[in-house]
Amino acid sequence: MGPRPEEVLITAIAGMLEGLGHIAVGASSPIPGAAALLARERSAGTTRVSILGSERNNFFTDGGKELFDCAGQGRIDAFFLSGAQIDGAANVNLVSIGDPDRPKARFPGSFGSGYLYFVVPRVILFRLEHTPRTLVERVDFISAPGFSEDGVYRPGGPHKLITDRCLFDVDRDRRRFRLESVHPGHTLEEIVEQTGFAFDIPPGGVPETPVPDDDTLEVIRTRVAGQIAEIYPDFAARVFATPTH
Amino acid sequence: MGPRPEEVLITAIAGMLEGLGHIAVGASSPIPGAAALLARERSAGTTRVSILGSERNNFFTDGGKELFDCAGQGRIDAFFLSGAQIDGAANVNLVSIGDPDRPKARFPGSFGSGYLYFVVPRVILFRLEHTPRTLVERVDFISAPGFSEDGVYRPGGPHKLITDRCLFDVDRDRRRFRLESVHPGHTLEEIVEQTGFAFDIPPGGVPETPVPDDDTLEVIRTRVAGQIAEIYPDFAARVFATPTH
Amino acid sequence: MLATVVPVEDLAARIPDGATVALPPDYGYCALGAVHALIRRGACRLRLLGVPAIGFQGDMLIGAGCVETVETAAMTLSEYGLCPRFTAAVKAGTITVVDSTCPAIHAALQAAEKAIPFIPLRGLIGSDILARRDDWKLIDNPFAPGDPVVLLPALHPDVALFHAPMADRFGNVWVGVRREQMLMAHAAASTFVTVERIVDGNLMDDERTKAGTIPGLYVTALAEAEGGAWPMGIPGGYEPDRAHLARYAELARTEEGFAAWLEATVMSRPAAAE
Amino acid sequence: MLATVVPVEDLAARIPDGATVALPPDYGYCALGAVHALIRRGACRLRLLGVPAIGFQGDMLIGAGCVETVETAAMTLSEYGLCPRFTAAVKAGTITVVDSTCPAIHAALQAAEKAIPFIPLRGLIGSDILARRDDWKLIDNPFAPGDPVVLLPALHPDVALFHAPMADRFGNVWVGVRREQMLMAHAAASTFVTVERIVDGNLMDDERTKAGTIPGLYVTALAEAEGGAWPMGIPGGYEPDRAHLARYAELARTEEGFAAWLEATVMSRPAAAE
Helix, strand or coil, X not given: CCCCHHHHHHHHHXXXXXXXXXXXXXXXXXXXXXXXXXXXXXXXXXXXXXXXXXCCCCXXXXXXXXXXXXXXXXXXXXXXXXXXXXXXXXXXXXXXXXXXXXXXXXXXXXXXXXXXXXXXXXXXXXXXXXXXXXXXXXXXCCCECCCCCCCCCCCCCEEEEEECCEEEEEECCCCEEEEEEECCCCCHHHHHHHCCCCCECCCCCCCECCCCCHHHHHHHXXXXXXXXXXXXXXXXXXXXXXXXX | CXXXXXXXXXXXXXXXXXXXXXXEECCCCHHHHHHHHHHHHHCCCCCEEEECCCCCCCCCCCCCCHHHHHHHCCCCCEEEECCCEEECCCCEECCEECCCCCCCEECCCCCCHHHHHHHCCEEEEEECCCCCCCEECCCCCCCECCCCCCCCCCCCCEEEXXXXXXXXXXXXXXXXXXXXXXXXXXXXXXXXXXXCCCCECCCCXXXXXXXXXXXXXXXXXXXXXXXXXXXXXXXXXXXXXXXXX | CCCCECCHHHHHHCCCXXXXXXXXXXXCCCCHHHHHHHHHCCCCCEEEEECCEECHHHHHHHHCCCEEEEEECEXXXXXXXXXXXXXXXXXXXXXXXXXXXXXXXXXXXXXXHHXXXXXXXXXXXXXXXXXXXCCCEEEECCXXXXXXXXXXXXXXXXXXXXXXXXXXXXXXXXXXXXXXXXXXXXHCCEXXXXXXXXXXXXXXXXXXXXXXXXXXXXXXXXXXXXXXXXXXXXXXXXXXXHHHHHHHHHHCCCHHXXXXXXXXXXXXXXXXXX | CCCCECCHHHHHHCCCCCCEEXXXXXXXXXXXXXXXXXXXXXXXXXXXXXXXXXXXXXXXXXXXXXXXXXXXXEECCHHHCCCHHHHHHHHHCCCEEEECCHHHXXXXXXXXXXXXXXEEXXXXXXXXXXXXXXXXXXXXXXXXXXXXXXXXXXXXXXXXXXXXXXXXXXXXXECCCCHHHHHHHHHCCXXXXXXXXXXXXXXXXXXXXXXXXXXXXXXXXEEECCCXXXXXXXXXXXXXXXXXXXXXXXXXXXXXHHHHHHHHHHHCCCCCCC
């Protein structure tokens, strides 16, 4: 069987995590979680993965604050953020649409984004619904800004934006996204149409997002699937047909 | 057998602790420790005692900082401080004599005094050696000042000063000590001679420090001695002839 | 010193109207039994504080009209979706939301724990979280001019309310690695805890249980409440009642559905203390 | 991820000259075996940090000429008296002492743990501790003008060095209620730990041991060293060697006595790694 869309995403994200010492994954993030586990499998024991919101995979022992303290200390190399809206300046909105005091839509809230986005070197923006509704010109509420003024303490920031249609790189100098690759089955035209913000398209064409080779697929479907099933049984059952327990 | 000098001190100090909710006692403080235990015995279960530096009687679970955090929260009503020098303005010196950079004498250091003296409502100064060498006009180094300028956050401060010769009360308005009572066997003249700082003597004479009554002596020699022997076996053996183990 | 042990209804009665009540997230130990008792007693004007997020218990309190403000990093039912009564109340403008971020809540509680007036925090600059917080200050780092940094004032909850697997007769409460509950107890003026069971002996006597125990010193009153987290679960104990939680999430989408859930689940349960 | 496990001498070799080394007090878990190895390797210009006080291990390092500065709330041998080599060095002006107070050291380490540039602390105003600290600042509380408050910059030790009863193969180290050692590990750039024994399994798997465990994430390298606190004891483990400690306190009163103690106790012991 050929690679499933989830497996393309998992492989693409794992490529962003290569050689990192410590990857943390937030709650309810099965694809980033699987990607982190794949990166760990490939690291020959040098990559550490913390998966939060999972009792079994939470290795912190100093209460809710430890993830943030740990990230502030520079001990977390990569983290994932999503957003109800993400805009072309990499701002993330997890709060509301419209006036925040009388919103048209209200989302859960910013969680730790207003901090982690500043201190984790590789923050990978991850949003499966790639539409003009989610990828907007300007977010209605900035839970966490994509970039900061000179002088603001900011060792961290956006590294990539991955959606169900494509992968964007981040141009930190120009403070914009640049299309890096288009996932198999999707087109540049579709992406331009479905993206609410302006972004750069490199001259000379945009490659297709690489699909996992057979060895990678084997690792994903055996060792990674087995581990992810312990944390996200429904996801594993749906994608890998892993038996739930 | 009549009251021993230690038992007079224990009883006098316990009197300062009556009705308090939580008394903390530092390391190596057998007489204050015994006084706190006596106060607890008399409280019918409403007084809590924490004895530090004792594994068995340390009820904190958040590391070395918890004592200080707890005191800052207003959850410790009384604490004891000593000093290599204590002066007439209730300043405490736990650091050095002479120039601190090339001292004539160097002591261990200030421990937590520079903080606890500010936040614990009843700090009881305790110094068994009452001489002009220890009770001085002006300390050589202020580990913790007796009083603070207006506007400085200071819910705590000196409550009494007790020595092997007498008990001083603290006049917070005049920022001076006032002789409250003279221990049995000692005299006012001796105290004036042996005190390096000026202090107030109330008109009309100074009473003798009360000696414990028979009931109190009984409690000290049985229940208190038994508990203190677990923490300070040498002290208990010397003062109460409690068998060491 | 022995703990004050009371029935759950009495515990709830000790939490006054208008109190700022710190609550753990759904993945912590939630005192749902006590929360239901709060609703039964008609608590009002509560100011909820999520440490750092709140789920079902907050949505239930909001739906029952007990809540005036919510300060939190998030309100979420996780895999069960958005908090429906919270969302409705925000849209209707019947509650005030003070948006925060997880580390800001932890840090501001640590400031209260340390009895310091404020604490700095990195991040936040340029966010609308900061822009909308009049109570936070952006200053220039006194140690390195040209380095802006946010200061958060200490957060002093009136009440911390949570559940735990066990306590002893001295009021020592075992929370294991759920140390945000210890932080809440240190920071709050009063701490009320329901526990699965009150055990014999002293949790401080075993070095292993001691390491995960909140000393009785910080615990205002305890109630023994087996299953006191229901319909939430307790990690390492029992599982959440997923069917009930899913039904709640469904019913609470409408005011009528919530009212029916409330009547059937909370109001009609005999109060233990009556 | 597996821990780096090395012999004690190698552990000491990884602590560079000139490093700021955070050490626990005598009533904590002290890695005396590693300290002796540091002396054997001729470590120099160390900057000791007492968390919050230091005892025997600091006096030994000072006597052996390994130390340039000491920042601490106290240097004490407790019931064995003053620290004789420390006292001699201070009087001779061969080390620099930076006097602090216990909560300032804890708070400044917490600032490093939280990656905040500074932290306020109450107290201290009017003390000579503050008067002599050019690195601390007295500011007006930005939230309440007219309220002076001290700010401490974060303290970032290069190294935390301590002992513990046990660790596992993943580098998780159990310290129980000795959480100042966890704070040291969080705050320090590198953490070196000697342990009585490396156990099978994973300390994180049991909720009770997990609550008192430093995750391997913070542990740079481990050495297995049974009796590694000797001549100190470990709480809940073995008692201090009181006769040896008393002899040390006596011998160290003179330079010659200390040299004899050093030769007999430290220098002539065969290094495990040689």
